Amino acid sequence: MLNIVIFGPPGSGKGTQSEKIIAKYGLAHISTGDILRQEIKEETELGKQAKSYIDQGELVPDATIIDMLEKKLETLNNEQGVIFDGFPRTVDQAGALKKMLQKRGEDVNVMLNLEVGREELIQRLLKRGEVSGRSDDNLETIEKRIHVYEEQTSPVIEFYKAEGSYHAIPGEGSIDEIFERISNAIDSVK
Template identity: 35%
Template structure:
């Protein structure tokens, strides 16, 4: 199956959970900038230390760092027939960069999927996750700041993809299996 898609949605909407499920069902790699960042933080790399400076205060990692990582990852053989990007693009400038990367590779994006979720539910989810996973940076003020950053910088991406006729919105609230089925149904007309 060929599927090249971007997964959008506010922090805590369930993108990570759904990305891995969708990637498995579609037979494409899930490419998460968050996972790449966390691996570098855990590994104590120079990039990890830079990333942690930003994420600890709820800020986004600079575009040039993120763009280079995505460019390299999409050029790998397992992404030739498809991919699911989770956490990229995060702003309109990154949409243009992704367009350039895909043009260089001779590929097109099939669809952008936005998982929607109520902000208060997202805050509760993320606070619960922080407690379970011991994420010290996921305090309520930081989570609310991330949601504000999302609304200002990332949400406008949905408008760009909507103008191109590539956007599909799916409610991210409910049981995990229900959300997965909603997503697969919404994607069906867009992937080969």
């Protein structure tokens, strides 16, 4: 089993690179963002709660995300591994993921941290907002999301450094250049 955490601030290219990793390595994809957007679209109770946090640029509470992820993991069978996209976002979530995987006799093999400068992130997200129409891709919310990431999420890096699975990936350049860096990191742990 190959379990990968793809990490980075909003707009760093996690979704784009996840698709390429899935295609190359045959992994299942768990995107908490996709799951939350689906819940919001279906107007479920979870979706309504999540939307109130997301619209303010805040993180959805750990307990909600962890429960949702555990249910999703239980639906996977005979996968070659999983790429976790958008999870974990806090140290508590990272610890919960470690416990979930240990129950399955697994662990996170590699944590890929996409490093992108603040101005580049803002430009990418504004462009994505124009193209996709995502309501959370406006300047005020983007700046708040980046701030929340820096304050609450970046400590997860230290967790994975201590675990020995951390790999910094320069996240600027062409999609293929970035993917080559990612592939080299993954191949080094396989």
